[in-house]
């Protein structure tokens with residue numbers, strides 16, 4: 041089962057939605073061990089929806105989601121808990137517990153799921169915070185640190201139990217370019233040192249090019265995957281116009297006015 | 311099958327140092343036992359040069375790395391040296407991320423010892439600040455209410471009506487239930503002794519007077535404080551935590567006008583109406599007892615009408631306007647002053663209910679005294 045050649049995530053013919061029509065239809069893809077896998081697409085195309093189904097928060101209409109060889113869709117009880125112990129999630133809004141300090145947030149999973157002595161948990165929590173560059177902020181409340189720090193603390197909490205798979209929903213959205221680049225560096229470091237697999241939702245182009253090993257692109261109209269592969273390859277060689285437009289930040293031809301083609305930069309140079 | 315546990319061996323080295331040999335799986339499940347053991351060894355046999363042999367570690371996750379960091383930290387704290395040998399390359403990379411020296415002063419936070427003067431100072435300061443916010447809030451509210459009276463078209467009547475529906479109309483079932491039961495039980499309990507004097511019919515006087523003057527207003531206000539005061543506090547508190555209140559302010563919309571005035575108007579309308587309703591239902595509840603004792607309905611009605619007059623009804627209603635203002639005002643104030651996250655919202659809702667009920671009871675007492683001296 042831990043054979044490194046089998047995919048760690050195998051999604052087969054997945055159809056998902058929230059009770060009304062399907063938001064994604066018949067989606068299949070695989071993620072290999074140790075990869076940084078990015079789900080991208082425009083706003084509202086169902087990236088978070090796909091992620092929330094992959095971590096078992098909702099039940100799909102159809103299809104199977106194998107995490108490390110076990111189908112989370114049909115798993116119940118103890119088996120489901122075992123699968124959930126192998127994954128860590130950081131949510132789009134951070135979802136840190138506001139009444140706990142950063143250290144308490146990170147120590148919470150350790151408290152609940154390990155039998156380590158108290159000072160061991162404390163040290164591990166501090167080490168995780170150090171790993172995401174938050175040393176010195178252990179006793180701050182989430183509301184007392186910046187948005188980028190909250191995201192990093194959320195990642196520290198997600199990696200508290202050394203998960204095999206880490207799901208991050210838009211980790212760098214809403215951050216300044218420098219912080220966002222630091223976060224990319226952090227993700228690369230973690231991927232290199234923890235040998236975890238990363239599944240990341242993102243639509244930040246620089247971060248996609250910086251960290252992705254493999255991407256899938258979702259589309260709202262198509263209700264599914266419209267492209268899959270390496271980001272640089274998709275940007276330059278995709279036959280699909282929507283994909284090239286996304287990677288080259290172009291407005292769709294129907295809404296493209298005369299002015300839009302002249303970027304601000306070229307105006308400055310004139 | 312791999313071993314599922316970790317173990318620790320200690321061997322003295324020829325040069326008087328200590329050699330710790332770690333074996334097996336150092337993961338979150340197995341490290342706990344070894345951790346305590348290692349701490350004990352270091353405490354009992356301090357050694358200037360610790361040699362940690364990591365060559366027999368089969369797997370190692372961050373708990374295992376944590377143990378190595380802990381050992382290093384202990385040695386450094388004691389001013390001793392240590393050396394780790396035989397750690398696999400992968401784990402060495404992981405270990406290199408953490409310098410034990412960074413965690414030297416890392417001790418779990420002890421709660422600070424409190425002293426009486428400091429506590430008293432803090433309490434007085436927070437009371438003073440509380441008083442200031444209260445005065446400021448009342449001032450803002452009065453200004454907003456006057457503005458609303460001068461420009462009634464600027465009030466968000468649609469919101470006010472929706473809140474009236476949620477806080478008022480939707481409260482009818484619970485008000486009905488409680489008032490009916492209170493009327494019924496009071497009538498039943500008082501009918502038993504009164505019967506001995508053949509005075510059961512005066513149960514009607516008792517029920518109608520107390521329901522209209524005291525119990526109706528009080529019960530309704532307490533139910534509303536629990537039902538709607540807490541809802542106002544929780545709703546505004548969540549908005550505050552989510553920075554929605556800040557958003558209103560920066561859009562140039564005064565939160566007091568936008569959120570509080572509507573709630574206050576809704577509560578001002580709902581409380582008297584619900585009180586009248588509660589009084590009527592209570593009197594109906596009382597009638598059930600007398601009917602079962604064989605009195606005709608018309609007798610009961612006549613007795614009620616002779617017992618109460620319009621001043622009783624109005625003196626009961628006058629209070630309810632004050633109750634309505636208290637319930638909505640305190641709920642909104644607690645909501646707007648919410649701090650922190652989810653637990654802050656919980657605190658605000660609790661405070662809204664508790665403060666609301668206390669103030670309702672106190673106000674009711676004041677009204678009773680005033681009515682007594684006025685002879686109403």
Ligand SMILES: Nc1ncnc2c1ncn2[C@@H]1O[C@H](COP(=O)(O)OP(=O)(O)O)[C@@H](O)[C@H]1O
Pocket residue numbers: 058063081082083084085086087088089090
């Ligand atoms: N809890 C929910 N209930 C119903 N519909 C939802 C829910 N969450 C998201 N949606 C809808 O699903 C679609 C995809 O949303 P989402 O997955 O959040 O997009 P994004 O790709 O921006 O993360 C949107 O049209 C949204 O309105």
Ligand SMILES: [Mg+2]
Pocket residue numbers: 087088089132210
């Ligand atoms: Mg999303």
